[in-house]
Amino acid sequence: MCPDRGAVYTRIDIPVFVARTVVYAGRVAWTGVRPAWTARGVDREARGTVAARTRVRVRTAVAGAALALLLTACGSGSGDSAPFQGGGSAHSADPGAPGPAAKNGNGTTTQAAPAAVPDAAARAEKWGLKPFAVPPAAPAVKPIKANPAAPPVVKQIPTDQKVVFVTLDDGAEKDPKFLDLMRDMNIPVTMFLNDTYIKQNPDYFRQLQAMGNSIQNHTVDHPNLKTLDAAAQKREICDDSDRIATAYGTRPRLFRPPFGNYNPATLTATGQCGMGAVVLWKESMQINDMQYAEGKQLKPGDIILAHFRGPSELKGTTMTQMMVNLFRKIQDQGFTIARLDDYIG
Ligand SMILES: [Zn+2]
Numbered sequence: 001m002c003p004d005r006g007a008v009y010t011r012i013d014i015p016v017f018v019a020r021t022v023v024y025a026g027r028v029a030w031t032g033v034r035p036a037w038t039a040r041g042v043d044r045e046a047r048g049t050v051a052a053r054t055r056v057r058v059r060t061a062v063a064g065a066a067l068a069l070l071l072t073a074c075g076s077g078s079g080d081s082a083p084f085q086g087g088g089s090a091h092s093a094d095p096g097a098p099g100p101a102a103k104n105g106n107g108t109t110t111q112a113a114p115a116a117v118p119d120a121a122a123r124a125e126k127w128g129l130k131p132f133a134v135p136p137a138a139p140a141v142k143p144i145k146a147n148p149a150a151p152p153v154v155k156q157i158p159t160d161q162k163v164v165f166v167t168l169d170d171g172a173e174k175d176p177k178f179l180d181l182m183r184d185m186n187i188p189v190t191m192f193l194n195d196t197y198i199k200q201n202p203d204y205f206r207q208l209q210a211m212g213n214s215i216q217n218h219t220v221d222h223p224n225l226k227t228l229d230a231a232a233q234k235r236e237i238c239d240d241s242d243r244i245a246t247a248y249g250t251r252p253r254l255f256r257p258p259f260g261n262y263n264p265a266t267l268t269a270t271g272q273c274g275m276g277a278v279v280l281w282k283e284s285m286q287i288n289d290m291q292y293a294e295g296k297q298l299k300p301g302d303i304i305l306a307h308f309r310g311p312s313e314l315k316g317t318t319m320t321q322m323m324v325n326l327f328r329k330i331q332d333q334g335f336t337i338a339r340l341d342d343y344i345g
Pocket of ligand 1: 170
């Protein structure tokens, strides 16, 4: 417990008294012997004075240190806590934000401040990345107009902004670390999922959806739609939308055909199943490198394809590491990631 000011003076009397006594004794020794000093006495005086002054300095220093320690320990404690802790719990630590209990400098037990929420830079640094720049505001008029009657096929969003769009397909791999990466990086991706993979673990994708990532249609079983008749295509497409709507509460508005393969029947079925656009891609993320459609650089509005794939398909690399590689490539080229749904509608 920290003493109040009166008690501080009571406590510091002892070291102050000691310090003053030592100083006084030193002065008396100095002045008292000086008149009688002989040449030999000077030697003694010199030795004695040095010794006396050393003792004075040492004792003064010790006393001063004790004084300083006492004042320091109580100075901050009394200044900070006396009006608060002494007055009860009104200003004590927030019980809703528990941290490790600790003894403070004045002996009372306080609740340490809760661990600070790591900022965006620290969270990105965990993955060897920088935070993504906040994307520009969503355009007031979406540059791609969804149209179920005649769904446009989109590979790239027309924009001058340095934004790209990340899409993740299928859903076979469900790497828990990827959830951590997405929480830390706080960027939107669009998932085109097959019910075949959703039903293995719907909650995995629900966690991604809860972070603000959208779930869209990629058929039930990932067939090559060009090999199916119109009715079979419609079943594959509509059933996936139904199951996504049931599992996640939102009906898909976008469709991606497996392998990017489609024909006129596919576009018809897309509209009949309630979706207004077919989304393909411009660039494709491999394990470490991007496969560019043209040149060797991203372009504004590029839609990037990646997959929920695991080490068995990535030559030992995890999906999370592949996505870190992708994010780094996007950052290195000065782009940020925007939300696809904000540009098609
Ligand atoms: Zn696919």
